[in-house]
Amino acid sequence: MTSARRSNPLRQLRASDLRGVARLATQATAGASRVAEGVHQSVLGTLGLPEGAEPGQARGLTGLVYQSIRGVTRLVDAGLQAGLSRLEPFWTPTDTGATAPVQWEREAVLAALNGVLGDRLARDHNPLCTAMGWYRQGLPLDPSALAASGTATGKVLVMVHGLCMNDLQWRHHGHDHGDYLARTLGYTPVYLRYNTGLHTSTNGATLSAQLEALVAAWPVPVTELSVLAHSMGGLVARSACQHAATQSAPPSRWLPLLRHLVFLGTPHHGAPLERAGHWVDALLGSTPFSRPFARLAQLRSAGITDLRYGHVLDADWLGRHRFRKSPDQRIPVPLPQGVASYAVAAALAARRSPAAERLVGDGLVPLHSALGVHDDGRRTLGFPRHRQAVFYRLGHLGLLGDLGVARQLEQWLGSE
Template identity: 55%
Template sequence: MPKKPKAAAKPLRHLRPTDLRAVTQLATQATRGVTTMSEGVHQAVWSSMGASSHGASKARARGITGFVYRAVHGVTELVGRGLQAAFTKMEPLLENLVDEPPETYGREAVLAALNGVMGDQLAQNHNPLATPMTLRWQGNVLNPHAMPPMPGATGKVLLLIHGLCMNDLQWRAMPQEGGKPQSDHAAALSAELGYTPIYLRYNSGLHTSQNGRKLAALLEQVLQHWPVPVEELTAVVHSMGGLIIRSATHYAQQDNLHWPTQLKNIVFLGTPHHGSPLEKAGNWVDVILATTPFSKPLAKLGQLRSAGITDLRYGHVLDADWQGRDRFTRTPDSRQSLPLPEGVACYTVVATAASKRSPLADRLIGDGLVPLASGLGEHSDPRHNLQFAKTAQATVYRTPHMALLNSPEVTAQLLQWLTPAKPAQRAGS
């Protein structure tokens, strides 16, 4: 019997009325950026031939050539603003004609990646594609001023925070043909230990401390309106999410908020407490490209990466770690020290793609993104050493960074750590 043909895909299901304006803004920025780089390379070549700039900027062309570049910039800006104004007027009409489609896994994955790479610029330009910070329960946004009905909610709140270029939907196990079995950490902790999971969705391109401050305030509001008394708050955090919960806890305590007193456990999964070598390599690329006049304009390509990404160079968690500094200048680690929060049981799971531990694999391989020492909070400077207890550390092997989200081995470790110890029986009972 012939197989039933699959229904034709509907690409428009991913689109929203605001997307036309958002994409136009991105296209305008991209065109102006490419034009600026082209002008810079043109000037570098021109200068190498001994041509004088007569006091003009070395990055800006003069004469007829300069006029052409300025015209391209001007026309691009004019067309971009005109299209954005037109699409802004069209949006109410489109919203009335088309029902708001439900979010799709594919669209949210693309938006999460885009926000991770350039989310700071999206937010700065008020681009509709910038992801606002929200807490979600069963797919519903938790508005502190109008909380949705939450039948079955318990006083044990489980907060899950994703990492860079990710979103809350990626905590769920996705079926894979022929792949490793996957697990849903939140579902297991809910079923076995009675937790009510809530998920954070945020713009991972912003500075970690900016997201930390936002989370501190949002969590305070949501827990104040929780439908039942909150008994405890436990956080399971992946990658950059670990830096954000540390930042949020610090600023919440600084502002005398209540929720840190309810915070009982934090489990870090592959968090780069002391940075990631990939961002350090990106910074080296900036330095190398800037060493010659021909490649210097191309250094702007590396500088498109977001504030969130550059915070991963050393693991920034505080405003003081980045404020007043050029984040693309190569500088030594000058972070403020921030220990793990007092009175909170902190655990860390690290992964390695290797089959067993070795000094070379730990330093060079790790999970592909985070070296083991960074994930374990180990540092040669005692001020930055986070000192996780040995019993609060776990290593999973043959596991890449992203697999920590759905690893059955990680789920088992979470259950082991978070299951309350049974009280000792009295003699004769």
């Protein structure tokens, strides 16, 4: 593990990575030309000169120049994709499967990229796009290997990471909650890896299907299923539960096995930083000269904009403009029935600073949002007091490596 961390990141590149980066570069070139054309046309508009065929387009020779730039960019992209595709068979890693080294740096970069642009990567079929799957120790889960080693138990702990992260980042400062609960309570942890740039409801539906497949393929009968979710992962887990509970046929096999659902710093009612990004959209769109630059602010993914209010259903976003100012129109979704649900929140402030707790929270998620508390009683999730825990002088990522949090998880999961 240490040697993998210290390896040269350039050695971790694949031919498909270069093809994906080339696609992003050509798309960025085309996008920059549209921004420049929009600014150009805004200036011409102040002189009373007409626009082109569409708003923000220049006309005449100027418009032709911008169209030519984008046309050449498309040709370059097609050439690069074709050429690099032919190279891929000759630059395929020979050490794949269970013996492959874990490429920490590459996976961290891909996780961040998918968080910011994941919906675009999926739409463009970019090879940098992350597919949802199960992992252990950074490698794809192999149920047959678990069966052969005798390490699979009937108690399965599903670990769901947050925005711009991956399964490897559950290990924080040398600590992994999954490993800890495996030692203390006999769980077998499995780690989800997914594209956090997709809508949370899209990931929730896929997670439900993945859990069905996991339960079916598990080498021993599953007696207990528990989910530990960090940050956005909690919204994805709630969405999966709701999807499984409302699906018509066949009935879910995994949901009746779900015993515990633990949320670590989940923005059940949204995160202020996404709302700040929403205000950036509004400010950039307030004048003709800055309006073209709104394209840059609107590059952030569907997964990020879902964090504005904490979306968990398709109905929360379908038919609505992601970047248009609007009130919270979510459909209230309660916690799953018959499942012991727990909320862990963190606050950077000391216990004696109630205002800082509410306003700052863990640096990303306010305290009330992490605890599921809302001014509208219909939206309050209603975690019982004995299933809530607040840790002070601790940040959002600190929840992953704190031993006090681990002991609280052990107490909860071991006693109920």
